[in-house]
Amino acid sequence: MSDDTLPDPDSEPYWDGAAAGELRYRHCASCETVIFYPRSLCTHCGAPNPDWAVSKGQGTVYAVSVVHRAPPAFKGQSPYAVLLVDLDEGFRMMSRIIDVEPDSVSIGDRVRVIFQDGPDGRPTPYFTPA
């Protein structure tokens, strides 16, 4: 899991944000598009260098899968629930729900971000029931 190429120039402000307890995304001042994951241009209009913004960290579960056969790096952790979360600001991200039974999570549930150390020791956004 550990990757010494990270963070990279696109992601450094994102991971710095996570370390500061902030879920950061980007926003295009030209066309108002919300951009996640962070990129160096607007995925809609192509304008370079979109603004950085901070999410309130509140969202709704868009999809969920409880993993029973974990990849090698995650052996021993299953079962766990991986989510796609639609944040209220209008972007979607993958994460995992923690502090609840994995089977108790449903699509449409409200969740909020919390930060914990991820598999490589870096503070990483996870979600918990709102």
Next chain:
Amino acid sequence: MSLKRACAIAGVAESRLGVVPDSTVLTLQAEALVAALADAGLEKSDVDGLLVSGAWGRLPGLQIAEYLGIQPSYADSTMVGGASFEFHLGHAAAAIQAGLCKVAVILYGSTQRSRADKYIFQIRNDLGYQYEAPYGLPTPVGSYAMAASRHFAQYGTTSEQLADLAVSTREWAALNPKAYRREPLTREDVLNSGPIATPLNKLDCCLFTDGGGAVVVVSPEIAKTLDKAPVWLLGQGESVSHAQISEMPDLTVTPAAKSGARAFEMAGVTHTDLDLVQIYDSFTITVLLTLESLGFCSPGAGGEFISNGRTGPSGEFPLNTNGGGLSYCHPGQYGIFLIIEAVRQLRGECDARQVADATLALISGTGGVLSSNSTCILGVE
């Protein structure tokens, strides 16, 4: 500009399939090439176009050309996952139409089962993947499971309906001597096969085999000189949507919605004109979503469409008649086998599993995690 009848498929073949330890990715592709050229009635020296895909080498497009002793004047190494070969078919048609080549070969081989340590995909966690990698979603099955969860919640689709597709596909495999898994399968077998990533169970997932294939694509002028009846490309469309599942705009609509519409329009045919359909079945849910996106049924109706044996040998909708990636073979990138089976059906070469009076077929390849799709319509008239 249209690709309708810009090229014909003149020869198809598999290599040995299943578990083939006494092989390499190169020998399997050579095996398939020799057999497909013999099927077409052409020589290796006729080949001037080469279209390959794979993650098995440093530069697969160069390594295989060198090994085979082919110096193509048209080369395409488009790599968009398991659908690459349906993209290749459209690209070969365009190249032939433009006069860039006359005899193009689409090739694939994998020894992922027997030599996995050497030739498997390297999972990368950098660039865009760094935002998914910390969460431990197994790839690609976990991404397809996400899409299934969404479809279940949105439309009430059930695991039983997905299981029925696996059962029908196995019934076709039982009629195919080359299929890897041919023993009977029940809905309960699928439901009790153990969860991998909910809601997908083990038998919702494709096989993990070795294997290779080759498809010989020729200009209309050459097609008319060969012994076997040509299988014409009548329509093709392709579309790329995303690389990772968190970037897929709507998990219930695949890029087949765009590519399929283009293929139908180009061919000038409709769904009810088709005699058989081959749809990439990396997972049961892949087929359901692709059928809906191609417009065979309305959004949300896919569960009912594939259940109760409708797609099996006794059903009204012949689908994946070789036994599919679920039961026939799946050597990493399965798309080339969709072409091979459709051509054989249209030629009437399928013996026990032959669809009667088949003259028009649709094939639809999906790659990545519902990321790419190319759909082709083939016909013998």
